[in-house]
Amino acid sequence: MAKMQTKSLNTPDEVRSLPKTKVEVINLGELTLMKLTFEPGWRWSEHVKPTVGTDSCEVPHFNYGLSGRLHVKMDDGTESEIGAGDAQLLPPGMMPG
Structure with missing residues (x-):
């Protein structure tokens, strides 16, 4: 049975870096949340792309915009953009930026 868990991105379990990117990670049971x-x-x-070696992201995502804008193009050519307060569900096959 799952139990209640609480964590803060102010004290992430892990911090990853890619060029021009900071990734803060917390793990809650089987769920991984990244800022x-x-x-x-x-x-x-x-x-x-040079790090992962794929043309697009092969992992599904739920995005929530805190600030700024993020443009996403799917492998099928559809495009979307989110900003602060917007939520977005993306299947595999997206290329943000």
């Missing part, structure tokens, strides 16, 4: 902070000029194709 991503992108520097101006960040692009998936330039700053993530």
Whole structure:
């Protein structure tokens, strides 16, 4: 049976760095929550693709915008943009930035 858990991104379990990206991670049971902070000029194709080796992200995401804007293009050509207060569910096959 699952139990209640509380954690704060103010004290993440892990901090990861990619070019122009800071990733703060907390683990809650089987759920992983990440806060991503992108520097101006960040692009998936330039700053993530060389590290992961795929044309687009192969992991589904639930995004929530805290500030700024994030443009996403799917492998099928559909596009979307989120900003502060917007929520977005993305299947695998997206390329943000």
